[in-house]
Amino acid sequence: MKPLNEVIAACPPSGIRRFFDIAAEMDDVISLGVGEPDFVTPWRIREAGIYALEHGYTTYTSNAGLPRLRELICADLAERYDARYSPATECLITTGVSEGLDLALRVLLNPGDEVIIPEPCYVAYEPCVAFAGGVPVRVPTSWEDGFAISAEVVAAAITPRTKAVLIGSPANPTGAVQPREALEALVRLAQEHDLYLISDEIYDRLTYTGAHTCLGALPGARERTVLLGGFSKAQAMTGWRVGWICAPEAVAELCVRVHQYTMLCAPHISQLAAVEALSAAEDDVTEMVADYDRRRRVFVKGLREIGLECPEPGGAFYAFPSIRSSGLDSETFAERLLKEQSVAVVPGSVFGPSGEGHIRCSYATALPLLEEALERMGRFLRSL
């Protein structure tokens, strides 16, 4: 047989997969390894989805998505962050941020273009850059700096082939929220070197210790920024697969072009549910965010009490404690913790080399389970 696509064949399977396989075989596992809310989609949103089904909204929508939904998204961005996008020409609905990321990279990159990715970062960033024909270039961040992106470190990685910088804030896996100054420095750098910025802001509403900075609202950023967002996290809609891209018209137009041939449109029912999510579910979101914050406080305190240093995670629903005191590497730590105490976490190393020495713990888990998990982790640490 002729060889398959070499870029894809060379891409290693996600490091998370192995832990999934072990955990799936075990009983009594408390999983802190889940990257999605433990809330089910709020009922009023589900009910809107049911209504949409009942009334036969089972067709395609326009490629860019329902105008009403795009209007609501742009109005929300304007009101919340003063980020201004035209619903008609600068916004499209995607099947989650996953598709949005893929579209953005395909539209921005020519073969061989480099994309700088501060890590530890979401597992899909590097593969998606490679699949789009680009070259991912990792730059480290460190927990001593709260995983803030350093413009100097990014600058040192810039070459004539650098096309874009890809960031996520609040971040999976660290829970770090980029300080406004760090983002401003990044924007200046992008202006100097004429780089695009891809900003994955799927966790924007899950920010606990300060206000979220929307990259699209920073002076000088808008014309070079592709903003990615969606409904999976704050509205607990992961399985609906609905997100959006906001970008300058020239970029958005090409995104729609790829999208119209590869996806055609995001699911109609999900788009209608998302309309309900934006127009009437604010109280549900506020309540869920408050709940995450309370669990975050309890969980982080608990981690520190069992002897793990844990930088304050300002956003998302992850804590990223250091496990260096255990003397184990993060892969071994996670595997032994799972096998010996039935607690599933994700080793930090799967999110990039700077994640080594950490584990990702999701606190999107009921409080009693979090408390039990802390007990077991404490037992594990004492057994070492």
Place this chain on the structure above:
Amino acid sequence: MREILELLERDAHLSHDTIATMTGLPVEEVTARIAEYEASGVIRRYKAVIDWDSVEGQHSESVTAFIDVSVAPARGVGFDDVANRISRFGEVRSVYLVSGSHDLRCTVVGRDIRAVSDFVSQKLSTIDRVQATATHFVLKTHKRDGDVFTEPEPDHRLPVTP
């Protein structure tokens, strides 16, 4: 502080320590505030939410009825004196003054239908200025005070996801 009360209303079992961590207040302050709420009657008492329908053999041992009561108001007291009088019966679980075609809406719990009927005919209807009652027996409780009494939704999430 409202948040302490909201947390306790949802889960009265939370320790003061946990509440302190959740709210970011010192634990001494949480303890002091709760004591104050208890002393002043803001917190009346703590109780469990029980789904009696799922307790074997229990559901036939008590019945609940909503009873709408029409009352002729009196100068100076309106409906208050009658409402107060009804409230004092142990079998009456709640009494509201409501708008609409009746004046008071009460919840009454009795051993069986007969006991509730007797209560209505002998106690409620005979109160001065009570003009009419309409009794609605509860057949099944689906949701009460924010608690849904159907099967909880299972967690469909995969154990480890990116």
